[in-house]
Amino acid sequence: MSDLAARLSAIDDRIADAARLAGRDPGEITRIVVTKFHPASLVRELHALGVREVGENRQQELTAKTAEVSDLDDLRWHFIGQAQTNKASAIRRAADAVHSVDRDRLADALHRAADDDSILDVLVQVNLTDEEGRGGVQPEAAEGLAEHILSLPSLRLRGVMAVAPLDEDPASAFARLRATADAIRAIEPSATWISAGMTGDFAEAIQAGATHLRIGSAITGPRPDRG
Ligand SMILES: *Cc1c(COP(=O)(O)O)cnc(C)c1O
Helix, strand or coil: CCHHHHHHHHHHHHHHHHHHHCCCCHHHCEEEEECCCCCHHHHHHHHHCCCCEEEECCHHHHHHHHHHCCCCCCCEEEECCCCCHHHHHHHHHHCCEEEEECCHHHHHHHHHCCCCCCCEEEEEEECCCCCCCCCCECHHHHHHHHHHHHCCCCEEEEEEECCCCCCCCHHHHHHHHHHHHHHHHHHCCCCCEEECCCCCCHHHHHHCCCCEEEECHHHHCCCCCCC
16 A cells, blocks of 8 residues: 555544544545645545545645646545635636635625636635634624625535634634534525544544545645745
8 A cells, every 4th residue: 555545544544433433424524635735646646546525725726736637527626725806716717615715705706707607615714713814704704704605696605614723722613613604504504514624633623513624734744845
């Protein structure tokens, strides 16, 4: 077994263990492999190992990589990074889901970028820190943003996304995300996704109800120089 295959299967075992510990079915949890800073060849290796959900956090890298592996047409690309409004069109062309919608103007730009009758999956990114500018809407503004997204017919509101703060126990941060997720699901019952959990905190995220984990380095190995 390659190192990559071994790391992938070790993570999947840990996801299954964490799910069982939380009384959840591992089959209801989607593991997205974050491939940022790694070459498209890694995406190809992951695909050969059965990975179908991949994540990128920068538009240019997303655009370049999706073009390089466009023959792998059953991959689903998740955009998880902070997005500039003027990149919305490029993001929409390359991504199947955008986890990082954190303001009305970005939702509007993604909606305007629809060039056919496709529907883009989007999540409201919630800022779990008290610093503005960290990416994400403050929890108290999340429902308003969700309502706005629901008014845009080319977007499908799927749920919420967050990154745990560095200076807080992830379990308590994810509990706040869960409360926001529940509030949004009360508005739109089909918005069931909770995108949370990275290499260092996916067990806590699973405990808090995460449906989509975004795992990078534990699977891909350390990221090459950001150059
Ligand atoms: C890089 C990144 C991840 C994955 O991080 P790891 O710690 O390598 O698992 C998850 N979410 C976001 C938003 C990221 O930018």
